[in-house]
Amino acid sequence: MTAAQFVDQVKTNGELLEKRLCTMMNTVRGSNQYWYLRRSEVKRMIAEFGSPTFFLTFSCAEYTSEDIREYLHKVNTVPPSYNTGKLCTEDPVSVSRQFSLKFNEMFNKVLIKGQVLGPVSEFYYKKEYQARGAPHYHCLIWIANAPVVGESRAEDVVRFIDERVTCNIPNKDTCPQLHEIVTRYQLHKCSNYCKKKRKFSKNIFVTKCKFGFPRPVSEETVLKNVQQSMKAEKRIYHLKRSEEEVRVNDYNPLLLLLWKANIDVSFTSECSLALADYVSGYVTKAERGHMQDLWQDILDDRGIYSKLFRIGIRCLDSRPIGLYETCDILLGEPLCRKSREVSWIDVEMPHKRKRNLTKKLSEVEEIAANDPSTEDFYGEGLVTHFYPNRAQEHEAYCLYDFVAKLTYKGKDKNGERIYRPLQKEHLPNFIDFDVYKENQRDSFYYAIILLFVPFRNEDELVHDGETVQEAFDRHIVDHERCVEANEKFRKLLKCREKLKDIQDARAANREEENDVEDDDPQLMGQIKDAMNDVRDMDTGSEGNAWVRYSPLTRNADPNSPAIYLTLVNMNHYRVVTSIADKEIANTNNSGDKNTCDKKKDNKKNDDKKSDN
Structure with a gap:
């Protein structure tokens, strides 16, 4: 777009310009846009490294965790008999910090350095919060040289799983500590949250657990068909399991012994990438909003x-937002972490590519008046400036390698750009075009050429009078990586076709479920579970474990108690209860008074009846 065209767009067609603006809010922690960007990064990791080997979940169990109880009593001056649940709500900062530090130690020293599940080549994890606000971690880890369902021998996959994952209830006499942890934290108890009504036949509906409990008894670990299992929303394998273990959540013994709270370890490595896409949604999903x-x-x-x-x-x-999430936001606690940085490359064709505007409209108008055809009002871009003007020593670098291996460090005294090798390569991310769709075919071939054919002048990638596909056929003769990328991208597209079939089958199942009249829907189940958690804490009115927090909130229910966290000198904190609490207390007192008045009136009526 030239300067004259840009000025015309602003003055006559602002709506079209708005639609072409970049996504807002993707740097705001916790926003939907933030998680959309994270999901794009995880999808690129899956496309590059294949399906993750394991999907892990680490829960907090703050009310029963001995680690958290000891830490809270250490940093707070309270008697030993003080209720742990109440102390959690009074000191959420310590709970959140202790949980984060505990997880970081477990992840870095046990999973990464200790290689409990094997040598970890890549990873991604996210800190998430349950309906009542309790934190937990979801993790994806890639194990080097791990077997893959659909590519490796079935017996190799089964052996790999059995060596790392179990659902066994240990003997109480020989393994008393592990037996206690398994029976306390790993036994699943169905609630309204996990129960679903499913259509069994025309007029018959059955209630099933969405997590698959009770799980089937099996004399040995059995692999199942991935696509059929995913369509039915079932697991792709069944562990060796006895009748007494049908409600035991899968775990790794050493991880569970060290963590001392609920964990889940699931093997997810399969060649179709369907399961990988499913679990990637878990670790990058945005919270429900309004x-x-x-x-x-x-x-x-x-x-x-x-x-x-x-x-x-x-x-x-x-x-x-829950109380613990509020603490993490105020303390700057990271919500997610990955094994390598992901860098974006805009691989769109030149006339569709986004560019940075660095000048004011008045300045662009002045430039357009002097030279209507100029494009010098744009900022410097990766594809248009940095890569074509790279140093001579990087002449052989294609755009993909340039982004993956080098980092920009500024300019020297002569104005030359300085690049330094990265200690750990970045992972380039870009749009995946569909070669099987006619309107995306040219973009598909152009993206491969742009990424893997070294160039100084982008205009020379496709010659005049040459189609993009003809240019691609010309380049693959001298550039083997174009051939490899073409095969890899097409394989990914085939995987996504299978995934689309799975998603359609699941959607059909859910439509049948939505037709069921459910007097106790899942949302109410979550609310009941959250209220039960608060009730079990045995706390007073000041121990409310939920907080409605937002720096710009205007939609809070004035009838619900709100607790706000305020940091003092970054080392201390205080919990301030809003005036709404007093209003509720006054309402309750008024209600009690009305009840007493009604009782007095009833007593008078009874006395009159007895006199008559």
Whole structure:
């Protein structure tokens, strides 16, 4: 787009320009846009490294964890008999910090250095919060040279699983500590949260656990058909399991002994990548929010700056946040971590590629008046400036290697750009075009050429009068990596076709479930479970474990007690209860008074009846 075309777009077709703007809020921790970007990164890791070997979950169990109890009593001046649940709500900062430090030690020293599950080549993990606010971690790890279902021999896969994962209830006499932990934390108890009604026949519905409990008894570990299992939302293998172990969650004995709270260890390595896509949604999913009004803000008649501001407000002020998550936000606790940095490359064709605007509109108008055809008002870009002007020593680097292996360090005295080798290579991320769709075919071939054919002048990649596919056929003669990328990308597309079939089958199953009249839906089940957790804590009114927090909140229920966390000198904190608590207390007192008045009236009526 030239300077004259840009000025014309701003003045006559601002709506079209708005649609071409980059995504907002993707750097705001915890926002939906933030997690959309993280999901894109995880998908690129799966495309590059294959399916992750294991999917792990580490729960907190803050009310029963001996580690947390000891730490809370150590940093707080309270008697030994003080209720742990109440102390958790009074000192959420310590709970959150202790849980994070415990996980980091477990992950770095036991999983990475200790190689309990094998040598970890890549990883990604996310800290998530349950409906009541309790934190837990979801992890994806890639084990070097691990077997893959669909590529490796079945007996090798089974042996690999059996050596690392079990559901065994240990003998109470020979392994008393592990027996206690398994029976205390690993036994699944179905609740309203996990129960689902499924259609069994025309007029018959059955209630099943969405986590598959009770799991089938099996004399040995058995592999199942991946695609059929995924369509039915079932596991791709069954562990060796006795009748007494049908409700035991899968675990690794050493990890469970060290963690001393609920964990889940699932083998996920299979060649179709369908299961990998499913679990990647778990570790990158955004929290549920209230974004119904967002589109109204986008479609109203306000100007572009007003719209962007209001959209930003909606993104920040869209959901309630638990007390522990509030602490993590204030303390700057990272929400996720991955084994390597992911760098974005815009591989769109030149006329579709996004570019950075670095000048004000008035400056662009002045430039357009002097030279309508110039494009010098754009900022420097990776594809247009940095890569074509690389140093001579990096002449053989294609764009993919340039991004993966080098980092920009500024300019020297002569104005030459300085690049340094990265200690650990970055992972380039880019759009995956579908070669089987006619409207994306040229973009598919152009992306491969752009990534893997070294160039100084982008215009020379495709000659005049030459189609993009003809240019691709010409380049593959001299560049083997173009051939490899073509085969790899096509394989990924085939995997996504299988995944689409699985998603369609699942959607059909859920439509049948939605037709069922359910008097106790899952959402109510989550609420009941959360309330039970609070009740079990045996705390007073000041021990409320839920907080509605947002720096721009305007949608909080005025009738619900709200607890806000305030940091003092970054070392101490205090919990401030809002005026809403007092209002509720007054309402309750008023209700008690009305009840007493009603009792007095009833007593008077009874006395009159007896007199008559």
